Amino acid sequence: MSTAARDAETTEASPDPIVGDMIGSGVEGGVGDQVRAYFQRLRGGEMGALPAIGGLVVLAILFAFLSPYFLTERNFANLLTQAATLVMLGMALVFVILLGEIDLSAGVTGGVAMCAFIVLVDVAKWNTWVSLGVGFLIGIATGAFIGFFVARVGIPSFVVTLGLFLGFQGIELIIIGNGGLYNVQDPAILAIMNNNLPIWGGWVMLAIMVLISIGTSFWDRRRRSTAGVPNRAVVLVWIKVLVVAVIGGIVVGLLSQNRGTGFIKVEGVPIVVPITLAILWIGTFVLDRTKYGRYLYAVGGNAEAARRSGVNVIRIRWIAFIICSFLAVVSQLFSISKVGSVDPSAGVAIVLSGVAAAVVGGVSLFGGRGRLMHAAIGAVVIAVITNGLGLLNLPAGVNYAVTGGVLILAATVDAVSRVRAGGSLVRH
Amino acid sequence: MDEPLISLTGVKKSFGPVSVLRGVDLKAYPGKVTALVGDNGAGKSTLIKGLAGVQPYDEGEVRFDGETVTLHNPREASRLGIEVVYQDLALADNLDIVQNMFLGREExxxxxxxxGRMELETSKALQQLSVRTVKSVRQKVASLSGGQRQTVAIARSVINKSRLVILDEPTAALGVAQTEQVINLVKRLAEQNVAVIIISHNLADVFKVADFISVLYLGQMVASVKTVDTSYDDVVGYITGSKTYTGEPA
Known part of the structure; x- marks a missing residue:
């Protein structure tokens, strides 16, 4: 039915405006209705992370056929730690990409923070945690610096962060010295990527996830009931919880097997996994349920509308850059934990992969659309490509070419779905 | 006659050497629709921006509810319950109807x-305006038609419990059916005892919906009349300056 016809047939005024049935909120009906509504949204162009998840499944099946090592517990654990740095960087970038901005310096910001950290620990002999605190402060200060120039002065974020990208490489060199390299010696830092939770710890982590999933779902339902609006069929909550429990159960189960090759047992969930999941959960909570998150989406969708609604657009933008830089430092912390050393090129190469991760996962570079989860999934897709092609002993060149191809494919899916969702291919 | 909700007396505004408003009077009554008409450059937008607190007036008295008030910034205006629905709709496409309705004032x-509470309030607001075209309040605004978007923008003022709603060219970009829909919406908004000021170039719409018509001509209010006491030709005459209104301002 055309819009005009739809409008025309429903313009008649009711005699008493209060009487009449409630306007729906899309949660009515049984499971069947919900599934139909979901497919309708998909056809309408709201695909979210679905293409990335599909791609992930296809890649996993492909590599499982091509390499006998791909589906081993050992490789699975490897994959998670390989992906963690990129997952964290992708999530960091989501905060600025949602605004339609970019932070090209996210990698080197983390790099400078880690260079400062390692020099403070190794040369100045400071306490590890104080030094790490300084690293995070550098991240926050950098974010505030970028935010000032983008949100207050009005310089495009591309330019400001390109400047920092170049400048911070220099600062890394100055801090570390040309050709210098420091080893990470603190066991707590190394543990993030190299040590595992005890086996029971993995199951406790999963139990907490399931409980949080149940808890938030029923909290939401209770608040909706109190307000007097309908809830989704309760069985959908249990399906969601079941999906979390089953997928989580498989992952934790696999990681609980001994994957060591020698006499030493290697088992359990890598410590980086719960850290990443916690940050993912907190970030998603902020984006979905708090004013800051809502305003971030609003500014990304229509900054003028947000401003007229009383949103402090400058503040929202500013804070987004601070969050991005802060999480970028976490990302580089993961990186040095895995590599075990800091050199002057820390964080230089990874930043564009971080942007790619977000885009592959379905975060729109035009701003306003995307979730943290999308960037995480996109990062895993890129990590699977790197990991799988590596197992096949293909040259690194192939890896870059395939990753690039996947990125362009993902961006095309985004652009086409924007057209379907009523937008256009060009930014306006 | 009731007391006007808002009355402007001798309002002046100039930008450098150009005086845009040269002593304008305007009144708007609760439950009534006042149309503000005038040719391009007559000063309509400047008058409205002053009411919204975006561009304060240089001189003149503003009385709201009988009391003298100042409108120096948008916050003062919104505290009084003045809401402007701008021509280029101030909605975020990527958010749904509820999120847009409550943007900046979430529960x-x-x-x-x-x-839940926001959803309920949104449903109620749309129902009060007898909106039937919206299937779900959780639809993304991007998926709405022009008329539906205008509807959402206007319904925001119901959520805010606005007392004076100013609509800037609400029907400019709409088709026939949708224009009709928005006109009905404006009438129902006034029925909620809201004072409505509507700016429009479309005199057919103005005569359909307005109780009063105020005509700006080169920064001066040349006519303020009851719609029933005037004619289409007269209003065109006032707008173009080819006719002079001789009666008392209504």
Missing amino acids: TSWGTFDE
Whole structure:
């Protein structure tokens, strides 16, 4: 039915405006209705992370056929730690990409923070945690610096962060010295990527996830009931919880097997996994349920509308850059934990992969659309490509070419779905 | 006759050497629709921006509810209950109807959104305006037609419990059916005892919906009349300056 016809047939005024049935909120009906509504949204162009998840499944099946090592517990654990740095960087970038901005310096910001950290620990002999605190402060200060120039002065974020990208490489060199390299010696830092939770710890982590999933779902339902609006069929909550429990159960189960090759047992969930999941959960909570998150989406969708609604657009933008830089430092912390050393090129190469991760996962570079989860999934897709092609002993060149191809494919899916969702291919 | 909700007396505004408003009077009554008409450059937008607090007036008296008030910034205006629905709709495409309706004034409990309450309020606001075209309040605004978007923008003022709603060219970009729909919406908004000021170039719409017509011509209010006491030709005459209104301002 055309819009005009739809409008025309429903313009008649009711005699008493209060009487009449409630306007729906899309949660009515049984499971069947919900599934139909979901497919309708998909056809309408709201695909979210679905293409990335599909791609992930296809890649996993492909590599499982091509390499006998791909589906081993050992490789699975490897994959998670390989992906963690990129997952964290992708999530960091989501905060600025949602605004339609970019932070090209996210990698080197983390790099400078880690260079400062390692020099403070190794040369100045400071306490590890104080030094790490300084690293995070550098991240926050950098974010505030970028935010000032983008949100207050009005310089495009591309330019400001390109400047920092170049400048911070220099600062890394100055801090570390040309050709210098420091080893990470603190066991707590190394543990993030190299040590595992005890086996029971993995199951406790999963139990907490399931409980949080149940808890938030029923909290939401209770608040909706109190307000007097309908809830989704309760069985959908249990399906969601079941999906979390089953997928989580498989992952934790696999990681609980001994994957060591020698006499030493290697088992359990890598410590980086719960850290990443916690940050993912907190970030998603902020984006979905708090004013800051809502305003971030609003500014990304229509900054003028947000401003007229009383949103402090400058503040929202500013804070987004601070969050991005802060999480970028976490990302580089993961990186040095895995590599075990800091050199002057820390964080230089990874930043564009971080942007790619977000885009592959379905975060729109035009701003306003995307979730943290999308960037995480996109990062895993890129990590699977790197990991799988590596197992096949293909040259690194192939890896870059395939990753690039996947990125362009993902961006095309985004652009086409924007057209379907009523937008256009060009930014306006 | 009731007391006007808002009355402007001798309002002046100039930008450098150009005086845009040269002593303008305007009144708007609760439950009535006042149309503000005038040719391009007559000063309509400047007059409205002053009411919204975006561009304060240089001189003149503003009385709201009988009391003298100042309108120096948008916050003062919104505190009084003045809401402007701008021509280029101030909605975020990527958010749904509820999120747009409550943008900047979300209901929270425990520091997080009370989505249920906001959904209910949105449904109620749309129902009060007898909106039937919207299937779900959780639709993304991007998926709405022009008329539906205008509807959402206007319904925001019901959520805010606005007392004076100013509509800037609400039907400019709409088709026939949708224009009809928005005109009905404006009438129902006035029925909620809201004072409505509507700016329009479309005199057919103005005559359909307005109780009063105020005509700006080169920064001066040349006519303020009851719609029933005037004619289409007269209003065109006032707008173009080819006719002079001789009666008392209504």
